[in-house]
Amino acid sequence: MxxxxxxxxxxxxxxxxxxxxxxxxxxxxxxxxxxxxxxxxxxxxxxxxxxxxxxxxxxxxxxxxxxxxxxxxxxxxxxxxxxxxxxxxxxxxxxxxxxxxxxxxxxxxRVEAEAMEKETLMVTLTERDQSIDVLRKMAVEKEKRVKDALVAGMEALQGKLNGEAMDESNSAQHANPKILNVLSPIKTALDYGALPVERLRVMEKARDATLNFLLKRIEKAEKDLLALETEAEPEKPP
The missing domain is CATH 3.30.230 (Ribosomal Protein S5; domain 2)
Structure with a gap:
């Protein structure tokens, strides 16, 4: 003016x-x-x-x-x-x-700083989503191996009790193939650019919590599988 x-x-x-x-x-x-x-x-x-x-x-x-x-x-x-x-x-x-x-x-x-933070969060969230997909599949696969091992162990025990040898093809038939369908369907990627930075901050924390939860699932499945494999090993003669 x-x-x-x-x-x-x-x-x-x-x-x-x-x-x-x-x-x-x-x-x-x-x-x-x-x-x-x-x-x-x-x-x-x-x-x-x-x-x-x-x-x-x-x-x-x-x-x-x-x-x-x-x-x-x-x-x-x-x-x-x-x-x-x-x-x-x-x-x-x-x-x-x-x-x-x-x-x-x-x-x-402040606007410029938020814009830079938003760009960083968008990249981070995209990477987190990819990691979550990988870890979720890994967790499901390991949990399936645990379930299969439990089924196989139960059938082997039942076979011993009945005096029958376990038929491998029969065991595969009873291994509950439906477990393979537990994998989550592929989700459509979110448009992070359309969300405010405050929402992205919350989502980043939620993604981190999901990653930690999946890592614990994987760790538990690995421990359970190791325990089952140890129990299944034949005893060495004295």
Whole structure:
């Protein structure tokens, strides 16, 4: 917004004086080219010397832009102290604008940080899903081996009790082939890009919990299988 536009905003329409000052970077450069030059100016708007006071504030605070200080005449002559009030008002306006810019920068950095975090989470979750699929299949396969070993052991024991030799083909027939169908169906990949970062954070924790659960299943199945195999080994003669 230009200085003239600032003087025309509705909030100060009834003011007796709309004192304007501006400071902007010039297209000209110093001889060395390292020190920027600035174009400065002011509009007293009927309040003599006031514009220069506001201009001085902009220079002291090293800011670029335009500032308008509105003054309503209340019927009492304040004398020179009015310039102190004008400068104070200009400084407060500049500080509020600087706070606004700082907050905007913080918001921008938060948005950028969340965008980077989201990209990382999307990659991580995709990798977690692939690992979960592999571990789930591994867990089911190992648990099936445990179940098959239990069935085979029970049939062998029954055969011994009945005095019959276990028929391998008959054992395979009773090995419950339906266990092979326990594998989970392939799921459609989620569109992680459509989800907010807060949801992705929760999902990452859930995926980690699933991975830990599957690893425990695999560990238990391996221990059970080892125990069954140890029991099935024939005793060595003394």
């Amino acid at each position: 230009s200085g003239k536009q600032l003087q025309s905003i509705v909030e100060i329409k009834s003011a007796s004086h709309k004192i304007l000052a501006w400071r902007k970077e010039s297209s000209q450069r110093s001889l060395t080219g390292s020190v920027p030059q600035y174009d400065v100016g002011h509009d007293d708007d009927g309040e003599k010397y006031a514009g220069k006071k506001v201009e001085k504030v902009l220079e002291q605070m090293q800011v670029v832009g335009a500032c308008v200080v509105a003054r309503w005449y209340g019927g009492v002559m304040l004398g020179p102290v009015r310039f102190t009030h004008i400068e104070t008002c200009a400084k407060e306006a500049v500080r509020k604008w600087q706070e606004h810019l700082a907050e905007e920068q913080r918001k921008k950095r």
